[in-house]
Amino acid sequence: MIALDNIHVVFGRGTPLEKKALSGVSLTIKEGAFTTVIGSNGAGKSTLLGVLAGDVIPTEGSVRIGDADVTRLPTAARAGRVARVFQDPLAGSCGALSIEENLALAHKRGGRRGLKLALGHSRRKLFRERIAELDLGLENRMTDRMAMLSGGQRQAVSLVMAMMAGCDVLLLDEHTAALDPGMAEFVMKLTEKIVGAKKLTTLMVTHSMRQALDYGDRTIMLHGGEIVLDVEGNNRRNLDVEDLIDMFRRVRGQTLDDDELLIAE
Amino acid sequence: MSQIALWGAVELGLVYAFVALGVYLAFRVLDFPDLTVDGTFPLGAAVTAVLIMAGANPWLAAAVAMLAGALAGLVTATLNVRFKILNLLASILTMIALFSVNLRVMGRPNVALLSVDTMLTPFYGHGLRDFMVRPMFLFVLAIVALVVVWRYLESDAGLAMRATGANARMARAQGINTDRQIYLGIALSNALVALGGALFAQTNGFADVTSGVGTIVVGLAAVIIGETLFGTRRILIALIGCVVGSILYRIAIQLALSSDSLGLQASDLNLVTAVLVTFALVLPRLKRGVLSS
Ligand SMILES: Nc1ncnc2c1ncn2[C@@H]1O[C@H](COP(=O)(O)OP(=O)(O)O)[C@@H](O)[C@H]1O
Numbered sequence: 001m002i003a004l005d006n007i008h009v010v011f012g013r014g015t016p017l018e019k020k021a022l023s024g025v026s027l028t029i030k031e032g033a034f035t036t037v038i039g040s041n042g043a044g045k046s047t048l049l050g051v052l053a054g055d056v057i058p059t060e061g062s063v064r065i066g067d068a069d070v071t072r073l074p075t076a077a078r079a080g081r082v083a084r085v086f087q088d089p090l091a092g093s094c095g096a097l098s099i100e101e102n103l104a105l106a107h108k109r110g111g112r113r114g115l116k117l118a119l120g121h122s123r124r125k126l127f128r129e130r131i132a133e134l135d136l137g138l139e140n141r142m143t144d145r146m147a148m149l150s151g152g153q154r155q156a157v158s159l160v161m162a163m164m165a166g167c168d169v170l171l172l173d174e175h176t177a178a179l180d181p182g183m184a185e186f187v188m189k190l191t192e193k194i195v196g197a198k199k200l201t202t203l204m205v206t207h208s209m210r211q212a213l214d215y216g217d218r219t220i221m222l223h224g225g226e227i228v229l230d231v232e233g234n235n236r237r238n239l240d241v242e243d244l245i246d247m248f249r250r251v252r253g254q255t256l257d258d259d260e261l262l263i264a265e
Numbered sequence: 266m267s268q269i270a271l272w273g274a275v276e277l278g279l280v281y282a283f284v285a286l287g288v289y290l291a292f293r294v295l296d297f298p299d300l301t302v303d304g305t306f307p308l309g310a311a312v313t314a315v316l317i318m319a320g321a322n323p324w325l326a327a328a329v330a331m332l333a334g335a336l337a338g339l340v341t342a343t344l345n346v347r348f349k350i351l352n353l354l355a356s357i358l359t360m361i362a363l364f365s366v367n368l369r370v371m372g373r374p375n376v377a378l379l380s381v382d383t384m385l386t387p388f389y390g391h392g393l394r395d396f397m398v399r400p401m402f403l404f405v406l407a408i409v410a411l412v413v414v415w416r417y418l419e420s421d422a423g424l425a426m427r428a429t430g431a432n433a434r435m436a437r438a439q440g441i442n443t444d445r446q447i448y449l450g451i452a453l454s455n456a457l458v459a460l461g462g463a464l465f466a467q468t469n470g471f472a473d474v475t476s477g478v479g480t481i482v483v484g485l486a487a488v489i490i491g492e493t494l495f496g497t498r499r500i501l502i503a504l505i506g507c508v509v510g511s512i513l514y515r516i517a518i519q520l521a522l523s524s525d526s527l528g529l530q531a532s533d534l535n536l537v538t539a540v541l542v543t544f545a546l547v548l549p550r551l552k553r554g555v556l557s558s
């Protein structure tokens with residue numbers, strides 16, 4: 001379970017560039033729920049995920065993940081609870097290290113790292129099996145540097161990495177946005193398979209209204225640092241993309257600009 | 266070049282192999298340009314010389330020198346991590362401070378290790394000439410250091426350090442305390458450099474505050490020569506490259522200085538070093554340029 005209570009985030013407080021990124025966000029997400037997050041550019045979606053991951057410490061409010069209050073815990077100290085895939089394929093892995101070394105890093109996420117060989121025989125075998133499941137042929141390139149993979153391959157490996165160690169929540173921040181359509185589709189299918197199989201509590205930010213409704217079982221919309229829409233169950237099943245845009249207009253009492261980057265399909 | 270001069274070059278190369286391993290840890294593994302080493306090398310020499318002159322066991326003296334080096338590294342890391350001073354500047358501050366510290370440690374600009382036992386004493390006089398014993402002894406120690414560093418970097422803990430230098434944000438997302446990795450890595454790096462200084466004092470029979478000038482450039486030269494010849498892909502190969510690079514660098518310097526046609530003298534050493542390092546830095550670029558054109 002995840003519980004955000006009255007979260008406020010202000011960047012650059014007291015400076016001329018002061019920016020309220022989140023204003024009083026409260027959100028409870030049930031164990032095993034898959035929630036999609038939409039909203040225009042600058043709405044606060046990444047900040048929301050940052051608050052959960054520990055990259056952003058809220059100015060006010062509290063954060064609970066699982067059974068622990070993690071409000072003030074730095075990223076590294078809560079990494080055992082949080083698995084993530086970033087939007088930028090370069091951000092979530094080490095380009096200078098090999099595929100198997102990246103997996104070894106992920107294997108120990110949040111755990112103690114001792115003097116044991118990072119790539120012993122049994123681990124190599126395990127990593128190879130996991131990568132083989134992707135069906136991308138990468139199992140024959142385990143010692144290649146991560147930097148040699150395409151963006152899509154890198155995101156696929158990042159998903160495998162996210163699953164190497166246990167977690168209380170999986171955070172996906174537009175993890176298919178930087179990919180070509182074919183690869184984006186592949187990574188989304190993979191995401192669905194993994195999340196479904198492991199019943200993971202998941203938050204997925206997406207720019208696509210279509211994706212937001214097609215995947216998961218709950219959708220929230222952020223605008224100006226507030227949750228302006230929160231639908232699940234039958235309400236959500238009966239929604240289509242047009243309704244979503246209408247609801248957004250109604251809630252905000254304004255029209256959507258084309259450049260708000262909400263993509264219908 | 267005479268046979269003695271060659272052995273001497275190899276000996277000095279092996280002393281600086283420890284510096285190269287330390288520089289590799291800071292510059293390559295952690296991506297932390299650490300100039301502390303210009304102060305840590307003479308610090309290691311000073312601590313070991315003073316302790317030996319005071320009657321301490323020479324192995325213990327070297328160990329304490331390593332500890333002193335690690336402490337100096339911790340100062341640099343603290344300035345950077347805790348007080349957010351730019352890494353390069355943080356290391357320069359410590360380096361400058363160490364110049365005074367080293368003078369305090371020795372009480373004068375240099376200390377001679379005359380008629381005292383060193384780590385090498387037990388190995389002299391078993392049939393081999395002294396100028397051969399020293400590089401052999403250093404070679405064994407360098408291999409030990411190389412294997413320890415290699416095994417560490419291949420462990421889970423070592424991988425955490427490599428991730429910290431390669432992608433700190435990703436490392437933190439994996440639960441790695443990157444601040445702690447910087448403390449640890451820079452301490453380890455400077456401990457190795459100080460060990461180099463301690464061995465320099467024990468093989469040359471003196472410690473001198475000015476012996477640190479340019480340590481970083483020599484260390485980098487060794488690392489770069491190694492990378493150019495051996496590549497960077499595998500850790501073990503890169504580490505062997507550091508040691509071999511350090512030896513080759515000394516032989517190249519020795520050749521340059523002893524060649525009559527070049528007309529160089531010992532005081533030209535720094536100029537020759539700078540030219541050599543520049544050449545080693547530009548060479549990979551030139552190679553790529555030739556291939557692509
Ligand atoms: N580190 C930061 N410093 C200052 N402002 C920031 C920072 N991160 C985000 N912001 C601002 O906070 C707002 C929300 O950003 P973000 O959460 O990244 O939006 P989204 O992911 O929904 O596009 C934006 O106006 C953005 O400019």
Ligand SMILES: [Mg+2]
Pocket residue numbers: 045046047
């Ligand atoms: Mg964003």
